[in-house]
Amino acid sequence: MQKKKITIFDTTLRDGEQSPGFSMNHEEKIKMAKQLEALGVDIIEAGFPISSEGDYLAAKEISRIIKKCAVAALARSKKEDIDRAWEAVKDAKSPIIHTFIATSDVHMKYKLRKTRTQVLNDTITAVKYAKMLTDNVEFSAEDATRSDINFVCEVFEAAIEAGAKTVNFPDTVGYAMPYEFGEMIKTIMEKVKNIDNAVLSVHCHDDLGLAVANSIVAILNGAGQIECTINGIGERAGNASLEEIVMGIRTRKDIFKDFYTSVVTEQIYKTSRLLSNVTGMHIQRNKAIVGENAFAHEAGIHQDGVLKESLTYEIMTPQSVGIKHSTLVLGKHSGRHALSNRYKELGYELSDKELDKVYKLFTQLADVKKEIFDDDLIAIVNDELSDIPKKYEFKRLQITSGTKIIPMATVELAIGEERLRDSGTGDGPVDAVYQVIEKITKMEGELVDYSIKSVTTGKDAVGEVVLRVIFEGRQFVGRGASTDVIIASAKAYLDAVNRAIYSKTKVQELKSSKNEE
Numbered sequence: 001m002q003k004k005k006i007t008i009f010d011t012t013l014r015d016g017e018q019s020p021g022f023s024m025n026h027e028e029k030i031k032m033a034k035q036l037e038a039l040g041v042d043i044i045e046a047g048f049p050i051s052s053e054g055d056y057l058a059a060k061e062i063s064r065i066i067k068k069c070a071v072a073a074l075a076r077s078k079k080e081d082i083d084r085a086w087e088a089v090k091d092a093k094s095p096i097i098h099t100f101i102a103t104s105d106v107h108m109k110y111k112l113r114k115t116r117t118q119v120l121n122d123t124i125t126a127v128k129y130a131k132m133l134t135d136n137v138e139f140s141a142e143d144a145t146r147s148d149i150n151f152v153c154e155v156f157e158a159a160i161e162a163g164a165k166t167v168n169f170p171d172t173v174g175y176a177m178p179y180e181f182g183e184m185i186k187t188i189m190e191k192v193k194n195i196d197n198a199v200l201s202v203h204c205h206d207d208l209g210l211a212v213a214n215s216i217v218a219i220l221n222g223a224g225q226i227e228c229t230i231n232g233i234g235e236r237a238g239n240a241s242l243e244e245i246v247m248g249i250r251t252r253k254d255i256f257k258d259f260y261t262s263v264v265t266e267q268i269y270k271t272s273r274l275l276s277n278v279t280g281m282h283i284q285r286n287k288a289i290v291g292e293n294a295f296a297h298e299a300g301i302h303q304d305g306v307l308k309e310s311l312t313y314e315i316m317t318p319q320s321v322g323i324k325h326s327t328l329v330l331g332k333h334s335g336r337h338a339l340s341n342r343y344k345e346l347g348y349e350l351s352d353k354e355l356d357k358v359y360k361l362f363t364q365l366a367d368v369k370k371e372i373f374d375d376d377l378i379a380i381v382n383d384e385l386s387d388i389p390k391k392y393e394f395k396r397l398q399i400t401s402g403t404k405i406i407p408m409a410t411v412e413l414a415i416g417e418e419r420l421r422d423s424g425t426g427d428g429p430v431d432a433v434y435q436v437i438e439k440i441t442k443m444e445g446e447l448v449d450y451s452i453k454s455v456t457t458g459k460d461a462v463g464e465v466v467l468r469v470i471f472e473g474r475q476f477v478g479r480g481a482s483t484d485v486i487i488a489s490a491k492a493y494l495d496a497v498n499r500a501i502y503s504k505t506k507v508q509e510l511k512s513s514k515n516e517e
Contacts, residue, residue: 006249006261007225009201010041010242012275013058014048014074016233021281021468023475025503028278029058030065036230037068039271040264041242043096045227048074049088050081056088063092072096072138077126086133097130100140100168103147103155116151123155124162131163140168140203145176149184153191160192166199166225167192171214174207174237181214185221201225204240206232211240216248219259230275231283231290243268243289243321251316269322270347273378280466280477282453289321322347324374339377346374348381365462365483376462380481390498391415392441394491401429411436411490430489437490443497445469452485465492471500 013032017024024032029046036044044066046059063071071092075081077099089095101112101122108114114122123139130137139159141152156167169188171181185202189195202218202225204211215226232241246263249256272290276283285292295318310317318324324345336359343350343358350358361380396412409432410423420440426432438444449468454461463485467478476499480491 003258003260004224006219006223006259007042007199007201008040008242008246008261008263009043009045009072009203009225009227010036010039010229011045011203011227011239012036012229012233012242013062014045015203015227015235015239016229018048018051019233019235019238022233022279024278025499026054026058026061030061032275032278033062033066035267035271035274037066038264039267040262041069042262043070043072045072045074045098046089050075050084056084059085059088060091063089063095067093070094070096070136072098075099075126075130077101077122079126079129082126082130082133086130090133094136095134096136096138097134098138098140098168099126099130100142101126102142103152104143105148106146107143120155120158124158127159127162127164135165137164138166138168138201139164140170140201142170143172144169145171145181145184146173149187150191153188156188156192156198157194160194160198164198166201167195168201168203168225168227169218169223170203170227171205171211172203174205174211176204176210176214177208178210178213178217182217182221185218185223189222199224201227203227205234206237206239209237211238212244212248215240215245219249219256230271231287233275233279233281241288243272247289247316247321250320265320266322273347277479280468280479282451282466294318295323342374342377343381346377350381389502391501392420392494392498394487394494395419397433397487397490399429399432399486401432407432409433409436411440413437413440413494429486433486433490434493437493437497441494441497441501443471443500445471445493445496445500447493448475450489452488463488465489467492467496469493469496469500471496472504474500474503476500476503 013029016022033044044062046062047055049056049059059073071089073085073089075085075097082097082099085097101119102108103119108119127137127139141147141155144152159167169185188200200223202215202223204214215228226240226245228240228242228245230242232238246261246265249259249261250265269290272283283291288294295314336355339359339362340350340355358380365376393414395414398410401407406425407429408423408425409429411433412419412421422436422440424432424436424439426435447467447469452463452465454463462481462483464481465479465488468475469478476496478492478496478499480488480495482488482491
């Protein structure tokens, strides 16, 4: 029997990116799209073009540069949405228009204010119109799991008849239990007369923690496409996690012997880390496949077993997802060559200039720490090598603080060769630093979120600060790392300032370009 390929439809840049806290700028979306291409996903859903100019432009650019994956754009069952989606993806090597309408009674009554007949007619009209623009049309029945399954079957049959190549059955609110979700998929495969003319897709949300389980059950009952995201990000509790589904299929060959995906699993960890870095959202330590503890063993019995035979406690190898099993210990006596090799193993190709910058910070850290671990190195490169041009560079910081003393900070920044220095007070040492940075840069912001975590263990651990600041009504993520948490806090805030300045400059350039046209 020939194996069935499960199509991986990645919606990290659409459903994932539109969720609170996970927004990305244009450059970050492009970087993620290129990495998703390297990961080997079949389809990249690049955005919802009608929703914003940014979504439209990002989808258009992704369509232009991505060559190995199909590129999809989401559209409501409306002509203006479909036109906008087509304009965004028409330059893709394999463009897809993904149109949808809700089919549940609750959505039809309260949101759409339409009857079943109207929804059915809208489906047919939308699919037929999209089909005039591209041969590859996907139709989704929003809130399908809370819909009358017989009505969904009727809508799917009509959508396929109108030209849809894929029909998607979403668990939009993460409501279904695996056993009933499997029965729903089976019903569709049996009752939709022309289902053999289309691919049945599923798009599961994780509100009850069952998105991956429901996706897996769907495959076993006939689904040929899974819609998912890196790290499981998405609306509310998120979507089905790509890495968990793909590694489930790969690891349990006894159950999935008749199925496969085209995902290059060795790229999973790198893709996961890139997403975490660009969004500023940490992955929980015990996250399956990509969490820091996924291949870590502390208990003595576990360590003994793994040393004798890794299969005793590891059902997959770390190398299979792109994680190196052994940890290279680096210290202050290590040279550039050793550091460069270790970064290559971690997936970072550094130029000579970048290596010089990172090595300088590495040697400073090595004087403080006895050992440098992988997470230290990742924190260094994320802190030092940003895609955003730095107008201001952090140079020096002095803090006076203590019991019954008003905290005072002196900060020195640089613009090229020029040095800018100022002092000020605050409610605490971090607040004092931020007040001074605002004075120097003349960028007044509102801090809305601040978090700090240790990226390694021990008293001399590197602390990583991730924060969110609002400048002129827009929110920016800043990050910084150091063994000194005050310095890490200063770097993070300055990173947010630089991002805000860069964003403002890009907007002005865009306006100037339009005026010239």
